[in-house]
Amino acid sequence: MISADRRQAWTEKAQQGEFDFWMHHWKILIDPNTKKDWFLKYKKYFFDNGGFNVEKDFYHKKVVDIGAGPRPLTYVFVGANITVIEPLGDRFLEAAKIKIDSDSQEYIEIQRVEKVYSRPAEEFIEELGGTADVVVSTNSLDHTFARKFIV
Helix, strand or coil, rough: CCCCCHHHHHHHHHHHHHHHHHHHCHHHEEEEEEEECCHHHHHHHHCCCCCCCCCCCCCCCEEEEECCCCCHHHHHCCCCEEEECCHHHHHHHHHHCCCCCCCCHHHHHHHHCEEEEECCCCCCHHHHHHCEEEEECCCCCHHHHCCHCCC
């Protein structure tokens, strides 16, 4: 069992830091002159070099992306039905509605997935049990408050 104090500290400090990074520093991944999105290129590279074809392998597949952030790597899966489990999901969706600056809305892809569960990965989501064809989690376990409940 996780103490309420530990979870509260995770929510207030770690998650706030993560949100602040994505809302204010993600632009380092966008070339200011060409608007080329290096993060999008990285997404495709990551999966293509892992032996997957993002154009074909996930078509009509139910994909669950755990800890996706505002820019899910799975967004490049052509034709996939993507569900995101992201504790900051509601905050990212709200940020997409308000214009933080001229570019922010365009790059918050979480707003374009099928379903978002704004819950930590440690919580079991009954309606998702046994429904996914593919589960993806990249760079997210280090951001959890209780890793042993996920793996």
